[in-house]
Amino acid sequence: MSVDSRRNGRLALAFHTLFVIFLMAPLVVVILVAFTPKGYLSYPTAGFSLRWFREILERPDFIDAFYHSLNLGIVAATLATLLSIPAALALARFRFAGREFLNGLFLSPLMIPHIVLGVAFLRFFSEIGIGGTFASLVFAHVIIVMPYTLRLVLAAVMGLDRETERAAVSLGANPLTSFRRITLPQMLPGVAGGWMLAFITSFDELTMTVFVASPSNTTLPVKMYNYIEQTIDPLLASVSTVIIVLTVAFMLVLDRFYGLDRVLSGKG
Amino acid sequence: MTETVMETTLPRSPNRARRLERWLPLWLTGPAAVFFLVLLGMPLLMTLALSFYTFDYTAGIEKTLTFTNYAEVLFDGYFHEIFLRTYAISLVTTVLCVLLGAPEAYILYRMRNPWRSIFLLVTLGPLLISVVVRTLGWVLLIGGNGLLSQLLQGLGLAGSRGVSLMYTHTGVVIAMVHVLVPFMVISVWASLRKVDLSTGDAALSLGAKPFTVMRRVIFPQVLPGVLSGSLIVFALTASYFATPSIIGGRRLKVVATSVYDEYLSTMNWPLGASISIVLLLLNVIIVMSYSRWVERRFRRTLGEG
Amino acid sequence: MSFLTLDSLTKRYGDTTAVDALDLSIERGEFVSLLGPSGCGKTTTLQMIAGFALPSAGRIVMDGRDMTDLAPNARGFGIVFQSYALFPHMTVTENVGFGLEMRKIAAPERRRRIRQALALVRLDHLNDRYPRELSGGQRQRVALARALVIEPPLLLLDEPLSNLDAKLREEMQLELRNIQRNVGTTTLMVTHDQGEALSMSDRVVVMDQGRAMQIAEPFRAYEEPADIFVSTFVGKTNLLEGQVAAGDNGQPCVDLVGQRLDLSGAGVVGAGPVRVSIRPERLEMTACRQGLVDGKVQTRQFVGDHWLYQIDTPVGLLLATCPNCGPAGFDVGDEVGVRWTPDSMRLLQDRPRTTLSVGGVS
């Protein structure tokens, strides 16, 4: 009885189908429009063309923005991870004055609207004279992605069997060796999952970055947003299609590596 | 707990161990703490200060203390409308996300592999895809000559000029639901994973119908997931920028887009700063009081134990 | 001079004294068990010897060397943890080789010793498995091989068998003891299972509330428990109240329903009530009025190789066992007699901190 009772009924499957169509429709439309042979927004009813993908190659501003986003994501995720590892170890293993405060501080960017962070950074960075630089983008992005890396690294540290460290020490390892050979490798899945979530969050961030980026240091989402403000043409669709393909590939790796649902439970 | 840590990994002399025990956590959290205090604390404080400065179109920002910005945000009908619109959109979006996301999570949960993992990926994957891309998709779908319009024209339900949902509440809400419903699914999914499905079988064995099982047995157990998902969706919608900006445009301003305009078009930073501060405070108040209410309401039945 | 000496070893956590002035000497090659109820300080004792907890007072001396303040990674003891603590990200071979690597032993020699250690625990076919791909018993043997391969002077085992099911546990007890005999490593094992302690050890240390109540060979601890706590914790017993009286020859003796225990050597002074312990298997059940005391069978349990009876008598509720040689001799409700010989009676001193009621059956 339990097998059947846990089956989805016909109504449920109909709902599910509509839901999936709803989720997929905008993405599918974007991909379709990207293949149009016409010079304006239209569906490729008269055959597929790659002209709008070739067009991307003629647009160094988009390609630059892509590389900026890539670099920014890598640097910000790495920096956030490097800050998170020691912080997670301290938060998980010690009871000390200020522990609760620091925990709240590191997770607070989740509660602050990105638009507010954006205007705050805009003012701050221009006051201290680094407005629009790559460094300022990195700083801002580390702040918004660190809650994600911290959560996943923290979960990894908490789930670790402390006795394995003692075992290593009893076998002659000094504290440093034990950390390097026993603790760190066991934390690795959490660290990698956190890094990847941080990277993709940074890569996609628009709201805050709109305020911090400058024409010479712009990211792909900001570039696309500004472009949409002016005009909407199939170039946007072809760029979006490239992003979708890359993100899906990245997502499959992430899912393999860590489990997408586990990573994303940390995102809310 | 602290003591065992120190004794496992650190030097023998009790005094040295004790000293390290005191300082080690500070060294470990130090870099991140300094980073956050300087790069998060300072900007927020500066924005708070900015919100009390005056602005003049000819003289620019002047560092004189004034409450006129807040007075404008809090008492001007123009801003009332924007705030009301924002929270109305948030509320409708949240309700729709519950109605769509919670059943979908339950359906996913009852699927078997490989369908379950495939559709989980399909449902959650969009979260990782750029919001600009997803919103662009909606523009193409619901815009003047979009698929929706063509569909309606084909059915004879729309005139030759087509229908556009651009710059309408409906359009914004549809796109917002699309952007945020995965958060609801993941939240309900997380609490479903803790539910023992045999409680459902127990109810069936006691004579309950499948729908009753879902309503009386399963749903109450995943309610915490629904509630926390709602909070996430509501708070995010209330401060969302990309989607309302692209689909709602200037005609349908929400709080986030009005901040953007104050900063980057009007250049009235002090007023923009005070809108931001109000938005931040409302966000914090809503999150805090909602969490407290949920905790009080459900601590007994659904506490973490 | 013994091999390992604990000299009034003490550990305090705030107000609680986890281990209270423990003295213990272990000979080279000996297998000693720490036995006691939960929370009595067994793990703490082991942790202090291993170097994971700093003693509040006392000394640990091995082979004439004071180890009290030595760092745990410099002690070189082999430790098998209760959870095994295998490194989940390393294969069986890598787990076992870790200690050798830390000792910078060259690869060929390392491989040889890993192979030897795995052969010893009969796991040589599972070299490349990861811990999560092993059964409970196999994990336990990897943990043992990992501890033994470094040829430690001292092997410390913290409840190494408590995670195993009953049958596997018995097998592993035998195997562990055989390996220990073959290798000859001095071993200290923590357990709260008295059967395990009795069957495996050369000597047991019975602990209660941080103190060693008795240190003796298993047979002696069972036959001549030092006090009420030991007599009830190690095996089952009947605790009866008797009176000290003057015997036939004027020597003091205990009288228990006519059966007398000579106390001439025991140095008992004065008269008054004392406690006497008699093991259930020393009670013989007879027909009514044939024994020292009459009673009524209250319950009967079948335990495989013997029957267990509870008999209500004027001296209290008595627990008696009869070997299983055919169907039970008595039924619930039967009137029976019970008798015993004087040499099965043990006089017990009550220590002030233990509170056990007379006739209490552990």
Ligand SMILES: Nc1ncnc2c1ncn2[C@@H]1O[C@H](COP(=O)(O)OP(=O)(O)OP(=O)(O)O)[C@@H](O)[C@H]1O
């Ligand atoms: N880190 C600690 N801080 C405070 N008290 C502790 C600590 N570790 C142990 N204790 C206390 O010391 C006493 C002895 O603990 P220990 O772990 O040695 O008991 P045990 O004999 O191993 O028990 P079990 O059989 O349950 O493992 C207990 O009362 C325990 O609560």
Ligand SMILES: [Mg+2]
């Ligand atoms: Mg213990």
